[in-house]
Amino acid sequence: VSYVLNGVDDRHRITPETRERVLAAAARLGYEPNAAALALRSGRTEIVLIQLPEWPLGPPTTDAVLTLSDELELLGYTPLVHLLGASHPEGLARACRRVSPIGLVAPGDVLTEAFLSSARSGGVRAVIAITERPVAGLSTVVIDQRRIGRVAAQHLAGRGYRHILALEATDPGLAQLSRERIEGLTSVAHKSGLTVETVPAGLDREAMDELVGRRIARPARGTAVFAVNDAHALLVVESLRRRSIAIPRSVGVIGCDDSSEARQSCPRLTSIRLRAPDMWRRVARALHQMTSVDSAPAVTIRAIPRAVAGETT
Amino acid sequence: VSYVLNGVDDRHRITPETRERVLAAAARLGYEPNAAALALRSGRTEIVLIQLPEWPLGPPTTDAVLTLSDELELLGYTPLVHLLGASHPEGLARACRRVSPIGLVAPGDVLTEAFLSSARSGGVRAVIAITERPVAGLSTVVIDQRRIGRVAAQHLAGRGYRHILALEATDPGLAQLSRERIEGLTSVAHKSGLTVETVPAGLDREAMDELVGRRIARPARGTAVFAVNDAHALLVVESLRRRSIAIPRSVGVIGCDDSSEARQSCPRLTSIRLRAPDMWRRVARALHQMTSVDSAPAVTIRAIPRAVAGETT
DNA sequence: CTGTTAGCGCTTTCAT
DNA sequence: ATGAAAGCGCTAACAG
Numbered sequence: 001v002s003y004v005l006n007g008v009d010d011r012h013r014i015t016p017e018t019r020e021r022v023l024a025a026a027a028r029l030g031y032e033p034n035a036a037a038l039a040l041r042s043g044r045t046e047i048v049l050i051q052l053p054e055w056p057l058g059p060p061t062t063d064a065v066l067t068l069s070d071e072l073e074l075l076g077y078t079p080l081v082h083l084l085g086a087s088h089p090e091g092l093a094r095a096c097r098r099v100s101p102i103g104l105v106a107p108g109d110v111l112t113e114a115f116l117s118s119a120r121s122g123g124v125r126a127v128i129a130i131t132e133r134p135v136a137g138l139s140t141v142v143i144d145q146r147r148i149g150r151v152a153a154q155h156l157a158g159r160g161y162r163h164i165l166a167l168e169a170t171d172p173g174l175a176q177l178s179r180e181r182i183e184g185l186t187s188v189a190h191k192s193g194l195t196v197e198t199v200p201a202g203l204d205r206e207a208m209d210e211l212v213g214r215r216i217a218r219p220a221r222g223t224a225v226f227a228v229n230d231a232h233a234l235l236v237v238e239s240l241r242r243r244s245i246a247i248p249r250s251v252g253v254i255g256c257d258d259s260s261e262a263r264q265s266c267p268r269l270t271s272i273r274l275r276a277p278d279m280w281r282r283v284a285r286a287l288h289q290m291t292s293v294d295s296a297p298a299v300t301i302r303a304i305p306r307a308v309a310g311e312t313t
Numbered sequence: 314v315s316y317v318l319n320g321v322d323d324r325h326r327i328t329p330e331t332r333e334r335v336l337a338a339a340a341r342l343g344y345e346p347n348a349a350a351l352a353l354r355s356g357r358t359e360i361v362l363i364q365l366p367e368w369p370l371g372p373p374t375t376d377a378v379l380t381l382s383d384e385l386e387l388l389g390y391t392p393l394v395h396l397l398g399a400s401h402p403e404g405l406a407r408a409c410r411r412v413s414p415i416g417l418v419a420p421g422d423v424l425t426e427a428f429l430s431s432a433r434s435g436g437v438r439a440v441i442a443i444t445e446r447p448v449a450g451l452s453t454v455v456i457d458q459r460r461i462g463r464v465a466a467q468h469l470a471g472r473g474y475r476h477i478l479a480l481e482a483t484d485p486g487l488a489q490l491s492r493e494r495i496e497g498l499t500s501v502a503h504k505s506g507l508t509v510e511t512v513p514a515g516l517d518r519e520a521m522d523e524l525v526g527r528r529i530a531r532p533a534r535g536t537a538v539f540a541v542n543d544a545h546a547l548l549v550v551e552s553l554r555r556r557s558i559a560i561p562r563s564v565g566v567i568g569c570d571d572s573s574e575a576r577q578s579c580p581r582l583t584s585i586r587l588r589a590p591d592m593w594r595r596v597a598r599a600l601h602q603m604t605s606v607d608s609a610p611a612v613t614i615r616a617i618p619r620a621v622a623g624e625t626t
Numbered sequence: 627c628t629g630t631t632a633g634c635g636c637t638t639t640c641a642t
Numbered sequence: 643a644t645g646a647a648a649g650c651g652c653t654a655a656c657a658g
Contacts, residue, residue: 002653013627032431035413036352037651040634045349047411049393057375066370069396078408080362080393083382095391098360099412100348118345204577238551264517315637326643350635353650630657635650642645 001026005033039100044123048072048103048287051082051092051110053130056173058229060257060274067277068105071284077103085110097122103287104128108135126290128283132180139290139298141283145177148272148305149184152226152254155270155307157192161252162222164189165215167201167236169228178228181256185226203231205238212239216251224252224313230262230271231255237269237312252313267311274305314339318346352413357436361385361416361600364395364405364423366443367486371542373570373587380590381418384597390416398423410435416600417441421448439603441596445493452603452611454596458490461585461618462497465539465567468583468620470505474565475535477502478528480514480549482541491541494569498539516544518551525552529564537565537626543575543584544568550582550625565626580624587618 004014004022025031039045050068055061065081072079082095085107092110100123108131116127128139132146156164166185169178186196201211216225216236227233233255240247247253247267255262258273282301290296316327317335338344352358363381368374378394385392395408398420405423413436421444429440441452445459469477479498482491499509514524529538529549540546546568553560560566560580568575571586595614603609 006653008654015627018628030431030434032410032435034353034651035411035435036349036356036358037634038653039349040347040353040636040650041652041654043349043634045411057370057372057379059370062370062375066396070400073397073401073404078395078404078411079397080395080408080412082391082393083379084386084392087383088386091386091391095393097345098348098358098391099393118343121343122345122348203573206577206579209579260516264519266519266522319637321637328643331643347635350650351637353634353652354636354638356650628658630655632653632655634652637648637650639648640646642643 005031044102044125045100046077047099047101048077048079048105048126049082049092049095049099049101050079051085051106053107054085054173054176056171058257059259063277064280067280068284071281072103072287075284075288077288093118096124100124102126102291105141105283105287106130108132108138108140111138126287126296128287134300137298139286139300141279141301141303143274143303144184145180146184146187148256148274149181149186149226150188151272151305151307152181152256153185153188153192153194155272155309156224156226156252156254156313157189157194159224159248159252159313160222161224161313162194163220164194164196164224164226166196166198166226167228167232168198169232170200170202174228181228182226201227201232203235205235208232208235209239209242212236212243216240217243217245219245219251223250224248224254227253227255229255230257230259230269233269233271233312234261234265237265237267248311248313254307254313258308262310265310270310270313271308272305273308274303276303279303318344357415357438358413359390360412360414361390361392361418361439362395362405362408362412362414363392364398364419366420367398367489371570372572376590377593380593381597384594385416385600388597388601390601406431409437413437415439415604418454418596418600419443421445421451421453424451439600439609441600447613450611452599452613454592454614454616456587456616457497458493459497459500461569461587462494462499462539463501464618464620465494465569465585466498466501466505466507468585468622469537469539469565469567469626470502470507472537472561472565472626473535474537474626475507476533477507477509477537477539479509479511479539480541480545481511482545483513483515487541494541495539514540514545516548518548521545521548522552522555525549525556529553530556530558532558532564536563537561537567540566540568542568543570543572543582546582546584546625547574547578550578550580561624561626567620567626571621575623578623583623583626584621585618586621587616589616592616 069079103126105128108129131140166182189196255271258271262269262271286299382392416439418441421442444453479495502509568584571584575582575584599612
């Protein structure tokens, strides 16, 4: 029965007629293989557990998971997403123990030595960490938030801006991201002789309008605003237009994410593109390598941020 | 060993000293229970599989999953989300076979008779369907999109509007939703003697501005715009303000979702609140009931949409 | 070509 | 109080 059902037909072991009888019986009885027994016997599953860093669940993030999931599914795996990172720190470990996945994609900071060794002994064969920078001996997807800021600074310097007003997001979900991006921005800006001033800002139309009035209404020559994402940037643009301040002549504006809103806005917003669908597909394929080949080397897959010039710089 | 590790200490079966020895050995060897063996032996897991309808992955949706996941985690389950609905129709069945979850939350239309019986025989004890309307014999979360439209129509009728311009979303992810909401809107509107006109609209600033210019620039008395979500509604508001058309005096605007953008916009957007955190918590608890009690009755949990009056109606 | 069996890791019953 | 063993569903090795 096992041979027939699994198609192990090495050198005609099974008579076609027997095969038919087995198949017929299976169909008649509505036979379905038992997942637990399969996993116990084979010592592996086809499940890949995915946990995301504490990113806001906006378009860039959902794009990433959807692409990764899609490619994994195509490769025959069953990708499952474990939400709830920070709120239940033990959650991933528990999930790992309970599904014994064969692969794991998770933020670097939860992948401690202890966690990894317990996961490995639990059957996990492929681990990919989502990190800020490469980690020795571990496959990583490197998403360097600082680099995003650096690219923005380069773009602004190239366009001749001399002064950057960096909006630091007050939204707790964006705070970390925001700080890192501005850190990168500042480092390059200073090297290029630009000055940077950081101001806290929320995703609030009125507050942003007030902020614009206070800080940018009469801008110094060569001032640009850097926002941590397009939503913030678009609020700035809106406020500037309401005040009839010329963009990009008087003030430049640059966002991050290259969201569809940014591409459709008028004037089209300059932004930093981070989305790299093929990057997540490559992650899936790297994971596939690791599960199939025993000594697959650790890989590093980098997100390459690029400035997408719109009409606001 | 099993008795010690599982704390089965009925009437002092185990000598404290033996218990200690077992515990020490387990610690020393880094013992971790094997998920597959556990599942095989006990015939159940603590996994709950979640699949969402083809909703756009915006704030209302992510809110829902996060709340549901959180409560399930609190109850001791391991919630896992299977993304990819339409793209891989077989995906959920495969996922179900592979993890043999004890609970399942999924859109009603994938829960066919065949699927359910195969899932049940695979160990699934609790199923909750996300549907438009209750299904006999099945526990359901009822999210009636038509009802959302009805509530909007009631609100507008109550405010004295006589004519509604309904914006039907062209975005494929929103098309279905949009159609249903407008259907509900229309039914109540007609009953109340309001007229409804449906116009396709995309989430595009310029196109929306053009649409407003063409259709609402010189509105008939008592005209209101109904948008399928707040993002669309806010574009309308922006365009109306640019044209100095008085809101809500000349034209009313109502959105859906009661998003944070809507609450923070100026003027504050009237919207339909659908978010019901406690609804998803109730879903989790209902599921818990079903897994623990053998003959738990099917429950129906309804989302109650409510108009949240802002300054645009 | 087919039938039988051990054993994956675990719990629980039964004997001692 | 402890030890031994059966069996959950499956596959692969082995004997026939």
